[in-house]
Amino acid sequence: AVRGVKITVGPPFFNKVNIPIGLFLLFLTGVGPLIAWRKASRANLRRAFLVPILVSLATLPLFLLGGIRDPYALMTFVLSVFVTVTIVMEFYKGVLARRKMVGEPWLVALLHLVRRNKRRYGGYIVHFGVVLVFVGLAGAAFNVSKDASLQKGETIEIRDYTLTYQGLTETEEPHYSAVIADVELSKGGRKVATLHPEKRFYHRRPNEPTSEVAIHSTLRDDVYLVLAGWNEGKAIFKVYLNPLVQWLWIGGYILALGTVIAMFPDSRRVEATLRRS
Incomplete structure (x- = not known):
């Protein structure tokens, strides 16, 4: 504004700035449970951090071998292990203490522990949901895409998947006509799905076709197939492989569940209120 020069920033700038901030927040998500409920003395901190740090560092070679x-994805996965271990430790210690006091089975002790401390353990569930969201976001580092112009019977490979073009069909619906591609998706020589990307032409706007993306989703990755066009017996496709997308959704659901649990008052407070009344 001072020099009269317009400056724009794109995704690389935001990635450079926001990813380190996000990783630091993920780290704090794991640190919080370790120091929020006890005195932060050196001895306590050493005992609290020792197991999560050792376990997370032990997984580092496994991720490298994988x-x-x-670097950002690697840090995300290692920190996710760190946070997950801290959460599991908090649940384990709480259940173990309740079993010693009451003698309940593990599952019953866990349910009663959460019911009597909804805000605390609901918060831990939220933390775990955040971990899974970060894992899903880290998958973006491994996104790949390809363009292909295929004749019937030809294939395109993207990572472990092979897509075989089988032909086009035309269909007429009440509000639109469509050209549909039939594409076989296989992995390791085994068919896993048949994808049907479409190009639709709505009668009211025939010059503005829309693409209907075909999706094959697993916990490991999502395959997106777009029918971009066709010409001289060939179909033109755009293929996208995005790993770990499903973990974003799973993390979101777990985060919402933890939020709902944390919203309700602890049963101990309800019982105390009833006794006073």
Whole structure:
């Protein structure tokens, strides 16, 4: 504004700034349970942090052997292990203490523990949901895409998947006509799905076709197939492979569940209120 020069920033700038901030917040998500409910003395902190740090560092070689080289993704996965271990430890310690006091079975002790401390353990569930969301976001580091112009019977490979073009069909619906591609999706030589991406032409706007994306989703990755066009017996496709997308949704659901649990008052407070009344 001072020099009269317009400056724009794009995704690389936001990734450079926001990803480190996000990783720091993820780290704090794991640190919080370790220090919020006890005195932060050196001895206590050493005991609290020792197991999560050792376990998370032990997984680092496994991630490297799995082919993960992106530094931000690697840090995300290691920190996710760190936070998950802290959450599991808090649940384990709480259940163990209740079993010693009451002698309940593990599952019953867990349910009663959460019921009597909804805000605390609901918060831990929220933390775990956040971990899964970060795992899903880290998958973006491994996104790949390809364009292909295929004749009937030709294939395109993207990572572990093979897509075989089987032909086009035309259909007429009340409000639109469509051209539909039939594409076989296989993995390791085994058919896993048949994808049907479409190009639709609505009667009211025939010059503005829309693409209906075909999706194959698993916990590991999502395959998106777009029919971009066709010409001289060939179909033109755009293929996207996005890993770990489902973990974003799962993390969101778990986060919402933890929020609902934390919203309700602890049963101990309800019982105390009833006694006073």
